[in-house]
Amino acid sequence: MDALTRKSYELRRDIIEMIHKSEAGHVGGDLSVIDILTVLYFDVMNVNPDNFKDENHDRFLLSKGHCADALFVVLGEKGFFDKQRAIDTFSQYQSEFIGHPNTDVNGVEINSGSLGHGLAVGVGMALAAKMDDRTYRTYVVLGDGEMAEGSNYEAMMAARQYRLDNLCATVDLNGLQISGTTDQVMSSALLAEKFASFGWNVIEAEDGNNCAQLVEAYKKAAACKGKPSVVIAHTVKGKGVSFMENEKKWHHGVMTQEEYERAVKDIEEVLA
Amino acid sequence: MNKITNRQAICECLLEKAKNDRDIVVVCSDSRGSASLAPFAETYPGQFVEVGIAEQNLVGISAGLAACGKKVFAASPASFLATRSYEQAKVDVAYSGTNVTLIGISGGVSYGALGMTHHSCQDFAAMSALTGMRVYNPSDRFQTTKLIEALLKDTEPSYIRVSRSATEDLYDGNMDFTLNKANVIADGKDVLLVACGEMVPYAKKAMEQLAAKGISAGLLDMYCLKPFDADTLVEKARDVKLVVTVEEHAPQGGLGSATAQALSSRCPKRLVEKNLPDEHLISGTNREMFAYYGLDDAGIVKSVEEAL
Numbered sequence: 001m002d003a004l005t006r007k008s009y010e011l012r013r014d015i016i017e018m019i020h021k022s023e024a025g026h027v028g029g030d031l032s033v034i035d036i037l038t039v040l041y042f043d044v045m046n047v048n049p050d051n052f053k054d055e056n057h058d059r060f061l062l063s064k065g066h067c068a069d070a071l072f073v074v075l076g077e078k079g080f081f082d083k084q085r086a087i088d089t090f091s092q093y094q095s096e097f098i099g100h101p102n103t104d105v106n107g108v109e110i111n112s113g114s115l116g117h118g119l120a121v122g123v124g125m126a127l128a129a130k131m132d133d134r135t136y137r138t139y140v141v142l143g144d145g146e147m148a149e150g151s152n153y154e155a156m157m158a159a160r161q162y163r164l165d166n167l168c169a170t171v172d173l174n175g176l177q178i179s180g181t182t183d184q185v186m187s188s189a190l191l192a193e194k195f196a197s198f199g200w201n202v203i204e205a206e207d208g209n210n211c212a213q214l215v216e217a218y219k220k221a222a223a224c225k226g227k228p229s230v231v232i233a234h235t236v237k238g239k240g241v242s243f244m245e246n247e248k249k250w251h252h253g254v255m256t257q258e259e260y261e262r263a264v265k266d267i268e269e270v271l272a
Numbered sequence: 273m274n275k276i277t278n279r280q281a282i283c284e285c286l287l288e289k290a291k292n293d294r295d296i297v298v299v300c301s302d303s304r305g306s307a308s309l310a311p312f313a314e315t316y317p318g319q320f321v322e323v324g325i326a327e328q329n330l331v332g333i334s335a336g337l338a339a340c341g342k343k344v345f346a347a348s349p350a351s352f353l354a355t356r357s358y359e360q361a362k363v364d365v366a367y368s369g370t371n372v373t374l375i376g377i378s379g380g381v382s383y384g385a386l387g388m389t390h391h392s393c394q395d396f397a398a399m400s401a402l403t404g405m406r407v408y409n410p411s412d413r414f415q416t417t418k419l420i421e422a423l424l425k426d427t428e429p430s431y432i433r434v435s436r437s438a439t440e441d442l443y444d445g446n447m448d449f450t451l452n453k454a455n456v457i458a459d460g461k462d463v464l465l466v467a468c469g470e471m472v473p474y475a476k477k478a479m480e481q482l483a484a485k486g487i488s489a490g491l492l493d494m495y496c497l498k499p500f501d502a503d504t505l506v507e508k509a510r511d512v513k514l515v516v517t518v519e520e521h522a523p524q525g526g527l528g529s530a531t532a533q534a535l536s537s538r539c540p541k542r543l544v545e546k547n548l549p550d551e552h553l554i555s556g557t558n559r560e561m562f563a564y565y566g567l568d569d570a571g572i573v574k575s576v577e578e579a580l
Contacts, residue, residue: 059339103369110364110368110370111363111364112363113363117363120331120332120336120360120364121333121336121339121364123332123333125336125337125340128340128341131297131318131319150328151329151332154323157324157326
């Protein structure tokens with residue numbers, strides 16, 4: 001097993017612990033997006049606790065902010081704060097580790113949580129880089145359910161208008177949202193075509209939970225000049241925990257003790 | 273009569289300040305002409321961003337620019353800026369504390385006969401309700417310039433409403449200005465008039481007409497709706513019999529409401545709130561509408577005499 005995949009499964013174990021302790025969070029989406037976050041933070045992006053205040057660090061926005069749980073374990077692992085404290089206090093009384101990204105947590109760029117905001121903010125960040133001739137890149141992670149928000153399409157237009165090749169969106173396309181499949185609720189089947197028709201460079205990761213495929217996708221994005229790129233990551237909601245995979249009830253389900261033990265066992269088996 | 277609008281004053285101020293500040297950025301939503309910001313776009317194309325007719329994008333992009341060190345001024349008609357992009361103002365600007373000044377142009381009933389879609393009679397209320405957002409409605413061009421200069425010195429979010437038409441001069445370039453402190457135009461013994469924005473010149477005329485009738489009126493220019501200068505209000509209201517507020521806004525959540533809140537807890541006093549009614553407004557120019565709804569000098573004088 002390669003180092004990134006190993007890390008993504010170790011972080012899955014952290015997520016399961018955090019979710020079980022807090023009886024909160026969005027476990028299904030955490031497990032679909034964790035490989036994307038792992039690859040971005042441990043392979044692609046130039047951001048760490050030492051350069052976070054520098055003007056030229058890569059920017060990251062989790063537009064699908066309800067998966068803050070996954071972001072917090074990644075930031076903790078990256079050294080922005082004590083990861084175990086995040087796991088122990090997530091969603092608890094007076095904790096800064098609330099259910100959405102916020103700037104009280106070291107490593108978070110801007111407060112988010114309402115869907116459909118991240119891409120426009122990312123456009124502003126990428127524009128600022130162009131204005132100042134800075135080389136940092138801006139990465140925005142969106143959910144496929146979130147793509148029903150119309151504000152995304154305003155941002156997609158502007159990103160192309162200003163040829164923001166320093167902006168890379170990722171859609172965590174797991175095909176499920178709180179009420180059911182995206183096909184039942186609002187289809188995400190034509191997302192690649194939508195981005196392409198808005199003039200974006202579209203890169204599909206057939207297995208969006210495969211770190212090697214994601215690494216390749218982000219290399220292609222960085223190499224593309226003159227337009228923004230999107231990685232459409234075809235993921236599995238609940239990936240890595242057998243009974244959660246592709247089950248809408250695990251959008252934000254709470255595990256029984258027995259379920260928790262089974263989830264840990266599933267992950268430990270992969271790590272072994 | 274002054275012909276320079278407050279939006280022109282904003283542009284002139286930003287043109288001047290941008291000479292030595294590459295981080296000043298203006299963002300418009302097909303609104304550079306109506307915001308009088310076209311000269312800025314022409315002079316500093318590298319510090320100007322056009323987002324098209326997309327107000328949510330206007331505010332979201334502004335927040336992203338600000339999060340990377342830019343001092344952003346985002347201008348769009350107040351009607352759309354204060355409501356179409358309300359959630360971006362709440363989350364990306366106010367909650368996130370980004371250095372964005374939202375400029376609501378052609379505020380209140382500036383657009384006159386264009387009707388209710390284009391009026392912004394709830395922008396004070398909407399923006400004041402956002403934690404972290406400051407709300408200003410400057411009166412004349414000199415106060416507007418002082419306000420922009422003051423806002424450039426800090427990094428907190430703000431919403432400013434300006435009118436479409438030019439406001440009569442009340443001050444000059446040497447006026448006293450302290451951010452978040454009301455300007456005291458006159459002290460009075462009988463009545464305190466409290467006004468903001470385009471209503472201040474009407475209130476000043478009313479004050480003069482009242483003096484001719486033997487009624488001594490004071491006048492506060494409460495351009496700072498949030499944070500609201502309750503200290504100056506209470507100080508000036510203490511010894512009068514009546515307080516009258518005048519605003520180009522609906523009855524809920526604006527100058528009258530803030531005044532009532534401050535007085536009721538700190539200085540209970542007879543209060544008359546003059547504003548636009550909570551109903552579909554008549555058609556007309558803004559001046560015709562002010563007269564119809566009693567917000568002009570004659571209407572203010574009438575209200576004072578009735579109440580006294």
